[in-house]
Amino acid sequence: MDLTAISPALLVASLMVGATPLLLAALGELVVEKAGVLNLGVEGMMIVGAICGFAAAVQTGSPLAGFAFGALCGAGLSMIFAVLTQVMLSNQVATGLALTLFGLGLSSLVGQGYIGIKPPPTVRLDLGPLSDIPFLGRAVFSHDWVVYGSIALTAAVWWFLNRSRAGLTLRAVGENHDAAHALGIRVVAIRFAAIAFGGACAGLGGAYVSLVRVPQWTEGMTAGAGWIALAIVVFASWRPARVLVGAYLFGGVTVLQLNLQAAGSALPVEYLSMSPYVVTIVVLVVMSARRGARSTAAPASLGKPFHATV
C-alpha cells in the first residue's frame, strides 16, 4: 500500500465535502427531533433531493437552481410524512420507513433519463488571499458556498434552539406536547414547520451528493447517508455543535476508506466499504452505553403521537 499517494490537504478537503451532506441532513433531523417528531425518512428525502436537484441543475444549467429545487422536493416529500403523522396520527416509525421506501422508488423512477450525465459544475468561492495559504488554502478555504453555508447553518440552528423565543417554543413542544398545547402553543403547526425544515435540509444534502460530491446520478447513490445522519443526531445527544463534530467524524471515515481503497490497501475493498457503517454502530453503542441508566438527552415527547382532545 502506498500511503504517500494520499495528500493530507486533499484528504481534509474531501473530508469537508464528504461531511457536508451528512451535516445538512443531521441538522435538519435535529430540529425535527427537537420538536418531538422522529422522521426515519431522511434517506428517502435525501435521495429524492439528490435526483430532483440533479435534474433541475441539468435542465437549467444552474447548480443554484439544482440546490433550491432539491431542498424544495425534500420539503415537499416531508409534507406527506407531516400530514400522515400529525393529521392522520399514524405511527411515526412506520411512516418514516414508508417515506424511505417510497423515496427510493420515486428517485429511480425520476432518474431514468439522467444516468451518465455530468451536472453543471458548482463554482468554488474565491476567498482571495485565504485560498493561497499553503496547506489550509487547499484544504479549508477552497470550497463552494454550500460547505461554508452548512457550517453557518450549524451556528444558526444552535442560536435558534438556545437563544431565540421560537426555538424555546419548539423545544417545549418536543419535551411535552400536552403542556405546550395547554399553554396555547399550536403544536401541530410548529411540527409541520420543523418537518418541512428537516425535509429541505435532507433534500439539500442529497442534492450536494449528486451535484458536488460524486457528481453524477446513480440509483441509490446516497447509500445509507440518511441513516448515518440519524445516528449522528443520537451521537450528538441532540446538540448542534456535536452534530458538526459527528458529521465530520463520519465524513472522515468515509473519505479515509475511499482513499485507502485508491491507495491499494491490503484489506479487501468490501471490508473498507463497510467500515463507515460499522464505525457508526460502534459509536452508537458507546454513546448509549455511556449514558447508561441516566435519563437520555432525547426530547421527552420524541416519537409520541399528539392528539388534542380539547
Add this chain to the structure above:
Amino acid sequence: MIRLEKRPQPSRAWSWATPLLAVALTLLAGGLMFAALGKDPVAALRTIFLDPLFDPQFAAYSRPQLLVKAGPLILIAVGLSLGFRAGVWNIGAEGQYIVGALCGAGAGLALYPLEAWWIFPMMVLAGAAGGFLWAMIPAILRIRFNTNEILVSLLLVYVAENLLASMAVGRLRNPEGGGFPGSRNLAQWSSSANPELIPGTGMHWGVAAAFIAVILAYVLLQRHLMGFHIRLAGQAPRAARFAGVRPAVLVAFCLGVSGALAGLAGIFEVTGPSGQISIDFNVGYGFTAIIVAFLGRLHPVGILFAGLLLALTYIGGELASFMLNIPAAAIQAFQGMLLFFLLAVDVLTNYRIRRGRTVTP
C-alpha cells in the same frame, strides 16, 4: 370543522376494511402515476394485476411465480410482525436474509461434491442460524447497552451487502466459474437443491415453511403466554411491566425469530429460485416484507394475503416493464405508496371522524 375522536377500542369493521381501502386508493394513485408516465393507466393496471393470473400467454409462467415470490415475503413478514406488535423494530431483515443465505450456502459448499440426504436440511439450519445470529447483534446491543435497534439493524444491511459482495468474488466463488463472481449453482447440485415440490405450482420448501410459519405465529399469538406478552407489550407497555413481561426476553425473542425466519427465506432462495450466491441475488424482499407486515395488519393470516398481493406486484411489474416499457422502479414507488395509504386510512380504525365544533365535556 372536522375533528377526530378516539374510539374506546379499535373498530373491528374498519380494521378489516382499511387494507382494502388502501389498496383501492393505491390503484387510483398508481393509475395517475402511470398516466403521468405517459402510459394508459387501465392497461398498466391490468398488466400488473390481471395478466399474470389470467392472460393465456403469460399465466402459465406467472402463476407459479406467485408462490415463489410470496414465500420469502410471507416468511420474513411473519417474523417482523411479532416485533412490530411488541414495539421491537427490526428493519434490517434484508441483512439477515443475506447472511442466512451466506451461512447456509457456505455450510453446504464446504461439503461439495458430496451427495447425501442430510446436506439440504443442514444448510437450512445453518441459514436460520445465520439470520438468527445477525439479528442477535442489534438484540444484544439493545438489551445490554440500550442501543437503538432500528438504526443498528438497518446499518447492518449495508454491512451484510458488502459481506455478500466480498463472498461472491472471494470465498464462495465458483472455482470452475471462469473467474466470474458468484457461487456454484446450488439448485443444480442434487444434495442442496430446493426444487419445486409439485410441478407447475412454484411450491418449494420455502413456501411450505412460510405456510407453517403463518400457522405457528397464529397459534403463538392466540394460545401462548409469549404471544400474549407480545401483544400486551405493544398495546400497554406499562401494564406489561407490571404483568412481569421481561423486556430483554421480548427483544431477544422478537429479533431472534424474525432473524431466523429471514435467514430461512435467504437459504431457500439461493438453493431454489435464485440458485446461487451472487452479488445481487437479494432483490429487497426484506424491505418489501415491512409493507407486507403492515398490509396484513400484523396478523399472520392477513400477512398471507398481503404477501400474495405484493408478490403479484413484483410479477406484474416485470410483465409491465417487458410489455409496456414501464420502468421497474415504478413498482417500487407503487409499493411505497401502498404503505402510505395504509397508514393514512388506519386513522379510521382508531378514531371516529366528527363534524362540528368541539364540545368540552
